[in-house]
Amino acid sequence: MDDSYYMKQALLEAQKAGERGEVPVGAVVVCKDRIIARAHNLTETLTDVTAHAEMQAITAAASTLGGKYLNECALYVTVEPCVMCAGAIAWAQTGKLVFGAEDEKRGYQRYAPQALHPKTMVVKGVLADECAALMKNFFAAKRK
Amino acid sequence: MDDSYYMKQALLEAQKAGERGEVPVGAVVVCKDRIIARAHNLTETLTDVTAHAEMQAITAAASTLGGKYLNECALYVTVEPCVMCAGAIAWAQTGKLVFGAEDEKRGYQRYAPQALHPKTMVVKGVLADECAALMKNFFAAKRK
Numbered sequence: 351m352d353d354s355y356y357m358k359q360a361l362l363e364a365q366k367a368g369e370r371g372e373v374p375v376g377a378v379v380v381c382k383d384r385i386i387a388r389a390h391n392l393t394e395t396l397t398d399v400t401a402h403a404e405m406q407a408i409t410a411a412a413s414t415l416g417g418k419y420l421n422e423c424a425l426y427v428t429v430e431p432c433v434m435c436a437g438a439i440a441w442a443q444t445g446k447l448v449f450g451a452e453d454e455k456r457g458y459q460r461y462a463p464q465a466l467h468p469k470t471m472v473v474k475g476v477l478a479d480e481c482a483a484l485m486k487n488f489f490a491a492k493r494k
Numbered sequence: 495m496d497d498s499y500y501m502k503q504a505l506l507e508a509q510k511a512g513e514r515g516e517v518p519v520g521a522v523v524v525c526k527d528r529i530i531a532r533a534h535n536l537t538e539t540l541t542d543v544t545a546h547a548e549m550q551a552i553t554a555a556a557s558t559l560g561g562k563y564l565n566e567c568a569l570y571v572t573v574e575p576c577v578m579c580a581g582a583i584a585w586a587q588t589g590k591l592v593f594g595a596e597d598e599k600r601g602y603q604r605y606a607p608q609a610l611h612p613k614t615m616v617v618k619g620v621l622a623d624e625c626a627a628l629m630k631n632f633f634a635a636k637r638k
Contacts, residue, residue: 398553399562399585400544409542418543433609434581441543441578462606465577 353426353448356380357477360426360450363390363403364484370395374484377403377427379411379420386423387411403427404435408442420444421469428481430457430474436465448473450481497570497592500524501621504570504594507534507547508628514539518628521547521571523555523564530567531555547571548579552586564588565613572625574601574618580609592617594625 356378363376367390379387389406393399404427411425412418424446431439431449436458439447447470458465466472500522507520511534523531533550537543548571555569556562568590575583575593580602583591591614602609610616 393562397556397560397562399556400549400553400582405544409544412541412543416541418537418541432581432585433606434578434585437576437578437581438544441576461609462577465605 351383353473353476356385356424356426357428357448357450357481359385359388360403360428361477361480361484363388364428364481367391367403368484368488374488375403375427375429377407377425379407379423379425381411381415381420381423386414400434402432402435404431405438408438408444412442418442424448426476428477429453429485430459432456433458433462433465436462439470440465440467443467444470446471446473448476450476450478451485452478495527497617497620500529500568500570501572501592501594501625503529503532504547504572505621505624505628507532508572508625511535511547512628512632518632519547519571519573521551521569523551523567523569525555525559525564525567530558544578546576546579548575549582552582552588556586562586568592570620572621573597573629574603576600577602577606577609580606583614584609584611587611588614590615590617592620594620594622595629596622 360376364374368374376390387410392401420442428450430453504520508518512518519535531554536545564586572594574597
C-alpha cells in the first residue's frame with residue numbers, strides 16, 4: 351500500500367463530509383499498514399469548531415492504540431492541516447503527515463511553519479488535484 | 495466581576511487537574527457575565543493530546559450556546575494557549591482571550607503569533623504568578 355492508496359481512503363471520508371453539508375475534508379491514520387482511524391470534518395453536525403477530520407482521527411487512533419502518541423503512525427488528510435490541527439499533530443508526535451491539497455488561506459505552513467514536531471516526516475501533494483476538486487466543487491455549489 | 499475573578503475560577507480548574515496528576519491548566523468561558531463552561535486539562539486521563547482545558551471549554555461553551563462561535567464570550571485560561579488551542583480559539587472567533595502565565599516553550603506567541611482571529615481582544619498576565627506557581631510546583635514534585 352502506498353501513499354495514494356491511503357489518500358484515496360481519506361478522500362472517501364472527505365466525500366462523506368461533503369454529502370452531509372460539511373466542508374469536505376477527510377483523514378485516516380495508518381499504523382503498521384493498517385488503518386486504525388477514519389474521520390471526516392463534522393464541525394457543523396457537532397456545532398464544534400474543534401471537530402476537524404484530523405482532530406477526530408488523532409483522538410480515535412490514540413483510543414485504539416491505548417496511548418497518546420502516534421510516532422509509529424501516519425496521518426493522511428485531504429487538505430493541508432490548519433494551525434489547530436498542526437498543533438495536535440505535533441502533540442501526538444505523529445511519525446508521518448501526508449496531505450493532498452494545500453490551503454493557502456488557513457494552512458499551518460503560512461501561520462505556523464514550525465508547529466509540527468521536528469521528527470514528523472511530511473509528504474505534500476498526494477492526489478492534490480482530487481482533494482482540491484472536492485473543496486472547489488463544494489464551495490461552488492454553496493455559492494449557487 | 496473582573497478578569498481576576500474569572501481567572502480565579504480557571505485556577506480552581508487547574509488545581510483539579512493537578513490533583514489528578516494532569517498538567518495543571520484550567521479554563522472557563524464567560525458569556526454575559528456568566529460562566530458557561532469550565533474545564534481542565536485531561537490529556538492523561540483521556541489518553542488524548544487534544545484534551546487541553548481550552549479545547550474542552552470551547553466545545554462545552556458551543557454546546558451550551560447551541561452555536562459554534564464564541565464572539566460574545568471571553569475565554570480565561572491559566573497558561574498561554576499552545577498552537578493547537580490558539581487555532582481553536584481563532585476558529586471559534588472568541589471575543590476575548592485572557593491568560594495568566596506565559597509559556598515560552600509551547601505558547602502560540604512563539605510559534606504562531608498571528609494565529610488568533612484579528613477581532614479577538616487579548617489580555618495577558620492576569621494572576622500570572624499564581625498560574626505559573628501551580629505549574630512550577632507540579633513539575634518540581636514530578637522530578638522528586
